[in-house]
Amino acid sequence: MLDLLVTTGVIHLTIGNLVMWLIAFLFIYLAITKNYEPLLLVPIGFGILVVNLPLTFLMREGQGLLWKFYHYGLEWEVIPPLIFLGLGALTDFGPMIANPKTLILGAGAQFGVYVSFFGALFLGFNIPEACSIGIIGGADGPTTIYTTVHLAPHLLGATAVAAYSYMSLVPIIQPLIMRLLTTESERKIRMRQLRPVSKREKILFPLVTVLVICLIVPASAPLMAMFMLGNLFKECGVVKRLSDAAANELMNIVTILLGISVGATMSAENFLKPQVIFVFIMGLVAFAFSTAAGIMLAKFMNLFAKEKINPLIGSAGVSAVPMAARVSQVIGAKADPQNFLLMHAMGPNVAGVIGTVVAAGVFLALAG
């Protein structure tokens, strides 16, 4: 009887496993009942649950099923670029092309990345770890995962969960900062309707962008190239099947693999460390500073601009697409119900994705 019991996982359970089960149940609960990033939190939560079952060896090197997903999907750099292919096929750069100044707001929102980078260094993390923590401020899950897998794989679970948690909390975190840093009259600023963007401009944009960004920061090429390829699929109009596949079936498949692989890195021994709490704190700092920097940069641009920018769209420079742009719209509409900021905010929003990829490329080039 005792021999039989030893072959089961029951007597090998640790307190750490049970704590991780609670975290897994919490993620699944939040995804199902609160709709917090359900596409990721459900597979992540499930991954956490099964990797913390003793004797299953799902993450045993070379043998475990989830190890294979993690190794070939993340360590081999396959999954995050494929996610970017799908994102590209889903992204409309039209609002940004119509008002290119908004690209500056996407750049400004990367300040938080560096604030958190230095914060992490002061807390005792080494440079590669600080880069992985700082990039959370970009609010871009696949870029955070891509950077962390390269620079600090032992922090993958914490940085990925922090990035997706803060992305899902955009409607809670950002409005406080937006109200604090803007006046009522600034929130009421109306922006001129965006000009229509031609198909040719939309086709040229991904081609020009991949050349510019990959020449300046070659290390960003895997993500940027796939992002722009996906967008070219969408805009060129002659490969609808590829565009649909990238945006739907492929995106869904790699999202499953990404979620369960990230969850699988969160075993009790990897995750239950004081370091993880610091990762979450610095991630929040990064996110808050990125939001604030976008708003302050918009206000600064207003000192010189002929046509004023509503500073609320600056906060959309963090790349949580399209959630951050929607928050700009909601806060703007509260000040003036006739003010439609959504499309204006989409400019810095998608520019923020490009900015975060560039910041990650620099981290990989210099700290990798």
Place this chain on the structure above:
Amino acid sequence: MVDWDLAVRIFAFGLFAVFCSLGILIGAIYAFGKALKPSEKGQ
């Protein structure tokens, strides 16, 4: 021991790269926008 020299280089080059690449993109968008206008008017 943190290599502060490298940290400052990452910060400086990172911000420079972000602003520089997005700045060039702004220029490129304005440029191809202008270049395409005449041909689109002719269509």
